[in-house]
Amino acid sequence: MDLLELLPLDELSHGLANLSMFPYFDMAHYIVSIMALREQPGVLEVSRVSPLACWFSSMLFCFGGAVLSAIMLAEPVVAPLSNSTGVLLASITWYLVFYCPMDLVYCCSALLPLRLVLSVMKEVTRTWKVLGGVTLAHSKYKDSLLVMIAIGWAKGAGGGLIRNFEQLVRGVWKPETNELLKMSYPTKITLIGAVLFALQQTRYLPLQTHHLMLIYTVFTVVNKSRMMLTGSSSSPFAAIESAVYKTLFAGHSPYDALTGEVQKACVDQRTTATAGAKEIGENGAAGKTTPVSRVKGQSGSLKAKDKSENADTTNCKKIN
Amino acid sequence: MDLLELLPLDELSHGLANLSMFPYFDMAHYIVSIMALREQPGVLEVSRVSPLACWFSSMLFCFGGAVLSAIMLAEPVVAPLSNSTGVLLASITWYLVFYCPMDLVYCCSALLPLRLVLSVMKEVTRTWKVLGGVTLAHSKYKDSLLVMIAIGWAKGAGGGLIRNFEQLVRGVWKPETNELLKMSYPTKITLIGAVLFALQQTRYLPLQTHHLMLIYTVFTVVNKSRMMLTGSSSSPFAAIESAVYKTLFAGHSPYDALTGEVQKACVDQRTTATAGAKEIGENGAAGKTTPVSRVKGQSGSLKAKDKSENADTTNCKKIN
Amino acid sequence: MDLLELLPLDELSHGLANLSMFPYFDMAHYIVSIMALREQPGVLEVSRVSPLACWFSSMLFCFGGAVLSAIMLAEPVVAPLSNSTGVLLASITWYLVFYCPMDLVYCCSALLPLRLVLSVMKEVTRTWKVLGGVTLAHSKYKDSLLVMIAIGWAKGAGGGLIRNFEQLVRGVWKPETNELLKMSYPTKITLIGAVLFALQQTRYLPLQTHHLMLIYTVFTVVNKSRMMLTGSSSSPFAAIESAVYKTLFAGHSPYDALTGEVQKACVDQRTTATAGAKEIGENGAAGKTTPVSRVKGQSGSLKAKDKSENADTTNCKKIN
Structure with missing residues (x-):
């Protein structure tokens, strides 16, 4: 069967x-x-x-x-x-x-x-x-x-x-x-x-x-x-x-058209509202980070992880 | 009835x-x-x-x-x-x-x-x-x-x-x-x-x-x-x-009497403990922000929202 | 019995x-x-x-x-x-x-x-x-x-x-x-x-x-x-x-051996990835803070609490 x-x-x-x-x-x-x-x-x-x-x-x-x-x-x-x-x-x-x-x-x-x-x-x-x-x-x-x-x-x-x-x-x-x-x-x-x-x-x-x-x-x-x-x-x-992504989610991109303006808006806001931003913490900026910066942040923490792993390995070697 | x-x-x-x-x-x-x-x-x-x-x-x-x-x-x-x-x-x-x-x-x-x-x-x-x-x-x-x-x-x-x-x-x-x-x-x-x-x-x-x-x-x-x-x-x-607020919650205000001192304490703390504050992140400061600064922060993010909406509308207009 | x-x-x-x-x-x-x-x-x-x-x-x-x-x-x-x-x-x-x-x-x-x-x-x-x-x-x-x-x-x-x-x-x-x-x-x-x-x-x-x-x-x-x-x-x-701590959790300490290297790695990372760090907020640094700095931060907030309590007490005295 x-x-x-x-x-x-x-x-x-x-x-x-x-x-x-x-x-x-x-x-x-x-x-x-x-x-x-x-x-x-x-x-x-x-x-x-x-x-x-x-x-x-x-x-x-x-x-x-x-x-x-x-x-x-x-x-x-x-x-x-x-x-x-x-x-x-x-x-x-x-x-x-x-x-x-x-x-x-x-x-x-x-x-x-x-x-x-x-x-x-x-x-x-x-x-x-x-x-x-x-x-x-x-x-x-x-x-x-x-x-x-x-x-x-x-x-x-x-x-x-x-x-x-x-x-x-x-x-x-x-x-x-x-x-x-x-x-x-x-x-x-x-x-x-x-x-x-x-x-x-x-x-x-x-x-x-x-x-x-x-x-x-x-x-x-x-x-x-x-x-x-x-x-x-x-x-x-x-x-x-x-x-799948290209077929379903990238047909029309209001994002592409927007990116320039949104980023401009973000920059404006950052420069004008620096005092406020400092008060509410850098977290408040999370919503405004562009995907690029997010990836940068992540690769940074990955780098940290790699280093920590290397440090561990070094430590093991020392002991051995 | x-x-x-x-x-x-x-x-x-x-x-x-x-x-x-x-x-x-x-x-x-x-x-x-x-x-x-x-x-x-x-x-x-x-x-x-x-x-x-x-x-x-x-x-x-x-x-x-x-x-x-x-x-x-x-x-x-x-x-x-x-x-x-x-x-x-x-x-x-x-x-x-x-x-x-x-x-x-x-x-x-x-x-x-x-x-x-x-x-x-x-x-x-x-x-x-x-x-x-x-x-x-x-x-x-x-x-x-x-x-x-x-x-x-x-x-x-x-x-x-x-x-x-x-x-x-x-x-x-x-x-x-x-x-x-x-x-x-x-x-x-x-x-x-x-x-x-x-x-x-x-x-x-x-x-x-x-x-x-x-x-x-x-x-x-x-x-x-x-x-x-x-x-x-x-x-x-x-x-x-x-x-309701005035009747129930503003009868006596220890806050008014306190504000000066609390703010002074906050300022003292901020200036003396800057190193520590940097380590624990700006979040740690959330508890110390005065209502005024909080409102400032919010109006900031509202402004951002407005801009984003404007951007959206502009985008729609372009398409139309 | x-x-x-x-x-x-x-x-x-x-x-x-x-x-x-x-x-x-x-x-x-x-x-x-x-x-x-x-x-x-x-x-x-x-x-x-x-x-x-x-x-x-x-x-x-x-x-x-x-x-x-x-x-x-x-x-x-x-x-x-x-x-x-x-x-x-x-x-x-x-x-x-x-x-x-x-x-x-x-x-x-x-x-x-x-x-x-x-x-x-x-x-x-x-x-x-x-x-x-x-x-x-x-x-x-x-x-x-x-x-x-x-x-x-x-x-x-x-x-x-x-x-x-x-x-x-x-x-x-x-x-x-x-x-x-x-x-x-x-x-x-x-x-x-x-x-x-x-x-x-x-x-x-x-x-x-x-x-x-x-x-x-x-x-x-x-x-x-x-x-x-x-x-x-x-x-x-x-x-x-x-x-208990000394008996169970401090026998071997890979941490002691590591501390220097981890801290060095952290410092490296901080200096090289400052731009990224700013984007992801100071929170990202929480994982990297050494116990010492954490304790410092806490004593800072304790100080704040003390001050707040003092302020309260002062307030009470005034009323009395």
Whole structure:
């Protein structure tokens, strides 16, 4: 009947679908997530000043998807905390990554081969999370494709989507950037997964669940490996995105016609209202920054991250 | 029995109460809301850089009341998304307002006669929303007038009340202003409506529901038309507000006695702690800004909005 | 059986456990909370500019714990509003503290003996709140110690934990500080109470509820009195905290090794990316501030608070 059923891939997909995420894959997810937190600028200082804030941030990195989908479905936000084993595992990981004697755990995990394996395992958990979110939403809102996509996306990419508030826990506030304004690769791939699984669950996509799980998992794993090995951050969807964007959103551009005038208006305002602007803080200017300056700001903070990572690596080398 | 029942107005009020909001009035609400979003400073840039953030902001403008009241009543926040027809209509409106070829939809809707009709229709939906919120709260919390007012207000003016977080989606953060600190006209009129309907539902106001609906709708429609036609933004409650304020909140003013000293303290602090202030960001200064400077800041941003609107209008003229 | 049962303290503990918080202790809680709000910098201005925002902030100070625990357990956030008597009492208190003719209420309550009594009464309510939160969580999540601690903590110290968002109501935004990054004394003592009551409820701590209530209440009351009378803000746990910190979180410090490099990186970045930094606002720099500068900033704002309090006191003296 189904082409995939005739191939030996069918058995593989059944095997994958029966794979248990606990404990190894979950563990890999915690390690990679907390290492990603540690590599954010300023986190090492926070881990010394307030271990509690650092722990809370780590839990948001690990369980952000569960928290966000709980908020969206009006289920208790503390529910993830009631999963004692998960929280315990994540807390031990947090402790070892941040405070291990000699910094052994972080330095070992940061070695490319091990990090590659862990990252690939983390990618596998994504399939389970997205599918879990979609089926949960399907059981509550039978026909609503949008709700299924939203919950699947939230479960799979929650940590990224609540980034602004996770940063606030650490005393950092960057309102000028969020995952909706500028999606990162994991957020994009999760959105695509949520759309695919939602279509599959509502029978618009004629595939069996375990087959789609195999296809999606292989795609994410291959992509992640390619990106880590080549060090490229180019999205595999860049061409499609660009085509869709040009077709749908660039037909008529009042923006092009406006740009000159708006910028002029902004400049006028800046020069005339400098006193006021100083009072209301530079935040007030966020709405007026042009996309160019925004990108500049972001590349600046990326640079900072790179430096922080280099510093970490140097540190590891010294210890070794 | 009732004076209103003897008048021909009774039939009119029955007719109004049986009016269906879907699809025409809902549509008008979406158009006016999304046009209001488009006229915010910086939104056109966002609509080019990230259509997704722009769409999400539009949905918050259209369904903000439903989202806020869902949060307050611990009901699923995604519920508005499950109303597929509504979201579809709002999304089509969003697309046409922002990306229509030749910008036809926005330019036509921005013409005064059409805009007046649409705005009046949007005002009519307010009555339904406030009443919906009040009766929903009444069914859950029988005797609590405060809860009924809060939910009615949230349903009717939700978009305004969650403005800070809607702006955050677009990368804008203006902590120094919110609807509680400085209420806009729609927020005020909705609050009054919520109070009236809550009093009516708990029988403190001896009126029938459809009569109050007629009275409130006529009042909001007349007021909105007057404000749009005369271009005045003076609130019809200014006199009452001022009287209440003077009676209740200005009897004794420790503030007047304090102002000098507080300002002196602020100045001292600013000059001595400049280094620290620079580190913690200009936000830290928000607490110290005097009301005067706050107003200055706001008028600054209003000026920006005006300019953006002018720019839009110029743009439309060019096309026409 | 139990040592405490043989002592006359047993009767005392039973008497305390049967004490009703309503109305006197609740009233004391409202007065002390709203006075604490009034002594925040900038609040007097807000109370003149927008009584509504001031009232809303006061309610968050009074019912913050109930609101936060409602959010965490996915119960309606408006539920505290449905407690009409409580809200009415708190609102009357708010009005009297902020707008009483001659400022009599604030000036009287600010006198040390009365303030001491009120503060001690407020400390007593903490025991009831923490216990209420812990038992509520225990009834929903039988075995989860973490959830019980979280809800008990939220109920008892909610006002502090949601401080950032309470400030936002007043137009103040201080992302660089929160209760997780730098815990205040009330937050710490509540956390300890939540841990103790959670251990007691799950039978890990072999004590009866009313005995623990007595012990915890006496401890908080004595501590608060000592701190108010001596004017010291030294935590009674400083020694334990320091020991725990040194044992667990300072074993290996990649931070020490890093500090130089990170700071260098920060300086580099600041000098090279000044243009970008200006665009993204000083907030972007929050992540880069060293702990030292953060502390400096905070001591700056504390100084401001002191000055505001002095100003208030001066004002009271003038009136007297």
